[in-house]
Amino acid sequence: MDKVNVTINGITVNVPKDYTVLMAAREAGIDIPTLCFLKDINEIAACRVCVVEVDVKGVPMRNLPASCVLQVQDGMNVRTNTPKVRSAVKMNVELILANHNRECLTCLRNGTCELQKLCDELGIDDIEFQGAKREAKIDNLSYSIVRDSSKCILCGRCVSTCRDVQGIGILDFTKRGFKTEVAPAFDFSMKDVPCVYCGQCIQACPVAALRERSYIDDVWDAIDDPEKFVVVQTAPAVRASLGEEFGYPVGTDVTGKMVAALKRLGFDKVFDTNFSADLTILEEGTELLSRVTNGGKLPMITSCSPGWIRYCELNYPEFLDNLSTCKSPQQMFGAIVKSYYAEKEGIDPSKIVSVSVMPCTSKKTEANRPEMEVDGYRDVDYSLTTRELGDMIKRARISFTKLPDEHTDSILGDYTGAGAIFGATGGVMEAALRTVADILTGKDLDSIEYQAVRGIEGVKEASVVLPIGGVDTEVKVAVAHGTANAAKVLESVKAGEKDYHFIEVMACPGGCVHGGGQSHVSAKARLDVNPKINRANALYELDRSLPKRKSHKNPEVMKLYEDYLKEPNGHLSHKLLHTHYVKRDSYIVEQEEEFAKMLEKLDK
C-alpha cells in the first residue's frame, strides 16, 4: 500500500493512503473523540463529534469534515485542537445531550456509558441549548432486550450491526427530522419482530438505549426465600469476561473468583455449564455418528446457540431437520438439575430454582420457550447475563478482586477442556471432533487441537479422515459465527456447492465470548483490543491447563450415564435433553384489524 505524509497538530506521520484521518491521528498519538464510530461496522459520519479542520497543501477544506471517514491525502494538514473545532465538538455533544434522557445516576450504563465518558473528556459543564425532547418509549415486552428511546442518541451503531454484521436488520431509522428514531418496523415491539435476541445491538450501543431485560430481582427473591434451593450454572464464556466488570484486562479467566463470588451471593449450589457442554458433546456426537452411519439428515447443524436456532426457524425453516435435536447446554443442565440431581440429593424439584449466567441475551428467550420443561418443571427459571452477575456481585459489596479461587460443587461441576472451549467460535466443533475421532478410531488420540476451526474468520472449513463403518471417510465440517455468515454457509449448502457432514453455527460473531450479554468494551477500547480473540484465548488457555480435555473423559458426566441416563440418545436422554423446532413467522400481527388500520394510515 502506498503511503502518504499527513501532518496532525504539527506531527507528521507516514500512513497508508487508505487510512482515515482518525486512524492517522492515532498514529500521531492524538485521540480524536468519536461517538457513532464503530470500526468496520458503523463508519457513517453522523454524530459530527470527530470533526477537524483541514487544509490540503495550503487549500482549506470547506467546513469541518468528519475525520472518521475522511481519507488522508498527501500534504494534508489536520488540526484537531483549534478553538473552532473545540467549540463545534462541544456544541454537537451538547445538542445530543439536550435530547437525551440524562438520568445518569440511575442509568444502567452509569460508568460504562460512552456518552458520559465523552462529556467528561470534553469538559461539558453546561447544556446551552435545551428544549423539547423526542417522544420517550420503553419496550420491555420481549424476554431479552429492552429498548428505551429516551436514551437513544441515534448513532446508528445498532442499526449497522443488526443489518450488516448479523444480516438481520430489524432495527432502522424511522420517521424524519427531529422526530427520527431507531425502531423496528411499524414501531413493533421487539417481541413481535424477527429479532433473534443475540444482543449484538446492546454490545454496539454506546448508551443504555438497548439493554438486557434484567432478572436480578427475581434471582434475589429466590435466594432470599428459605423454601427455595437455588442452583446456578455459568456458561463457558462468562469466566473470560466477568473480570472486565472489575477492572481485569479483556479476556482474563476468573473462574475461581467467579465461583467464590457466586457462593457468597448465596446460591445453594454452584455448578458449571461446562459440565453440560461435555454432556452435549456425548449427545450431539452420538447423534452425528448415528446420522452418518444410518443415512440420517446431513449436514447436521449444532443447536447450542438459541439466537441461531431462532434465526434458522425464522429464515431457513427448510434446515430445521438438519438441526441437532439436542437442547443447548443451558437447557440440558436445567433438565438434569431438576431430575437426576433432585433425585440423587432427595430434593423436591418444585423447590429448585435453576439460574443460569450466560454471555447471552437470547438465552433469556430460550429459557422461556414453552417446550423447555420436563414434567412441568422449567429447565431454567432465570437466565442472567455476565453483566447482570457483575452487578449482583457489586450490589452484594463483594470485593471481587480479593476473592480466593474456589471450586464448583459436585456432582454437576466437573468439566473437561472440551467443555471449556464451547465459548469460542469453533469450540463445539473441536470438542465434538475430539470425542467422535476417539470413538471412531477406538483410540485415545493425542492430537486434539483442531487449529483450522479456531480463529475469527467468518466461515471456517476443515476435513478429517475418520473410519466410518470400517471405511476411511473424509468428514467435512464448517464453522460459522454471526448469523450473516451462517446464511452464507446455508446458501452454499442449498445451492449444492458445499456438502458438509457437520456445521457449527453461533449467532454471535466470535461465538459466545462476544455474546450480547458480555461485558461492554467501548468502541474506543476495541481499536486496541479484540475481545473475540482475547476471550477465546483465555478459554483455549484454560483448556490446555485442564487434566482432561475430552468430553467423554468427564467423570461426572460418565457417572450420570451410568447411574441415570444409561446411554447417549437413549430413552431418558430424549425426554430430558432433546427438543424440537418450529417454523416461525417474521412479523407477528396479533390483531389483523390493527394492522389494516396501520396500512391505511400509511396510505394516507
Add this chain to the structure above:
Amino acid sequence: MKIFRSHVLVCGGTGCSSSNSALIKQRFEEKIKELNLDEEIQVVSTGCFGLCEEGPIVIIYPEGSFYARMTVERVDEICEEHLLKGRIVRKYLFDESAREEKIKPLSEVEFYKKQKRVALRNCGVINPEDISEYIARDGYMALGKVLTEMTPTEVIQLVKDSGLKGRGGAGFSTGMKWSFAAPNQADQKYVICNADEGDPGAFMDRSVLEGDPHAVLEAMAIAGYAIGATKGFIYVRAEYPIAVHRLEIAIKQAKETGLLGKNLFNSGFDFDVEIRLGAGAFVCGEETALMQSIEGKRGMSRNKPPFPANKGLWGKPTIINNVETLANVPQIILNGPGWFKSFGTVKSPGTKVFALGGKINNTGLVEVPMGTALREVIYDIGGGCPNNKEFKAVQTGGPSGGCLTKDHLDIPIDYDNLTAVGSMMGSGGMIVMDEDNCMVDIARFFLDFTVDESCGKCTPCREGTKRMLEILDKITEGKGTMEDLDKLEKLAINIKETSLCGLGQTAPNPVLSTLKYFRDEYEAHVLEKRCPAGVCQSLLRYIITMDCKGCTKCARICPVGAIEGKVKEIHVINQDKCIKCGACMDACTFHAIIKK
C-alpha cells in the same frame, strides 16, 4: 401529417389543470365538433406557459391570441366568434395584450419580452404527449448527431466548453461531472435525472417534465453515451402525477420509435430509462440520499467522497443531473457551446428558470439569461408587488437560500453573486415579500420545514435546527432576549460548518441572511416586543378606537369575554384576557377595531 388552419393550445400544466383546464379543453373539442370545425381546428393540451397568475391560459394560433383566466363558460363564445367568424374576443384577452389598439403579440408582452426560453423552449408550444411534435421541433436530432458523428470524449468536451452548470442548486460544471464518471471502468453505469424538486414554491422541473419530457429523455441518452451508461433512472416525486404520466407516455413512445432501447440510430448504443417515484422526503433531492431511495432504502445522505461518479447507485459509477440541466443539453449539442455562451455571464453562461411566487403580480415560471438583474425579474417580468405594497425582500434558493433586500435588486443573478451575498441560486425558487411579511416569521417558516425534513442522521441538522426553531418561536412570541440572537447565530454557524450534507450545511441560511439584513426586525421583536409587519400573533394587540359606537356586537362575539363596555359607550379590550382570535375585528361594522 394533417394540416389544421387553427390550433387551440390549452395549458395542461399543474397550475392550470387545478383550475379545470381539462374541462375547458373538453368544451373546446365539443363545441368545435358542433360547429363542424373539427377537421380544420385542432385542440392541443400543452405544458406550462409560465404566466400561471393568469391561468387557465388558452392560446389560439395562428393569431397568437392569449386568452387569460379562461372559464368553461367563455369557450362557446370564443368558438363562435374567434374560430368560426375570425373575430378575436378582445374582452377575454390578457389585459396587457389588448390594452392598446393593436393586439400585442405574445413576445411583446412584458412578461415574455425579457425572457429567453432554452430549457422551456417547448413548454406551452408542443403537445408533450406526442413524440412527433417534439421531433418536429428538432427533437432527438442532438442524440442522432452525438451517436453518429461524435465520440463520447467529444460530447463531454462540448458540454464542458459550453460552461453549463448544474441547475439543481450547487452549480457544479456538468461537463466536469460527466468527465469524472466516463473513465471509470464498470460493468454498469447509470445516469440519474434528479426530478425530486422539493423547495417550497418551486416548480421549474415539474413544468419541464410536464411540457417537454422528451428533452429530458434525449439528454439522458446523450449523457449515457458520454459516460458509457446504458441505464437511466428518473427520480421524480409522486406528488407530480401529471409529470409522471407524461414521462411514462414519453418513454413508451420513445421506445416504440426506437429512440430509447437497443441499438439507437444503428450505433450499437443501448439506453433505457425507468421512472422511480419519490415518497416526498425533501432530503431525497440530495444526491446520495436519492440514490439510497432508488435502491429501495431509506433516503439518508452519506458522506462524500466517494462521489457518485466513482461509487454511485448500487456502487456503480453514476451521474446525477437535474431536470433543467438536462433540458439544456440537446440545445447545446445542436447549437454549439458558442451559442449557449452567448446568453448569460462569462462564469455562468446560459439561462435560468425561476418560479416566481409570493407577493408578486405575475406569479409563474420565467426563464431569463444569467446575469439578469433581480430588479428586472421582479419588476419588469414579475410586475412588482400587488396592491402597490412596498417590496421588502426576495428569498432565493428555498430552504437553503437566503433573503435579499432592495439593496440587492441590481445584482446580476448568477451562482457566485448570490452566494456572495449569503443566499444561493438553488433550484430557482424566488419568493417575493412585501412590507406585510415579517422576516423573523419567514425565517421561522423555512426552518420549520428543515426541522421536519432533515433526514435525521447527523446531529447538527437533526438537533440543531430544532433548537434554532425553538429560539425563533420564542422570539416571535415576544419572549426572546438579545442573548438568544447570539445563540441563534452561534448555532447557525455550527450547523453550517459541521453538518453532513448540503441540506444541513445550508439550512441556517434563511436565518443567517435575515439576521444580517433584517436585524432591526429581530431586535424589534426582542427589545420592543413588537412585530413591525404585524404578523406575529403573540405580539399583536387588538385595540378599539374612538370610532366605536358602542353597539356591543364585539363584546357579544368575543369567545373569552375580554371586551367590556356599556351600550353607546366606547368599548375596551382587556389585553390579559384577549386570545387574539380576531373575531371582534371581523364582527365590527364600524371598522373601529384595529390590530397593532
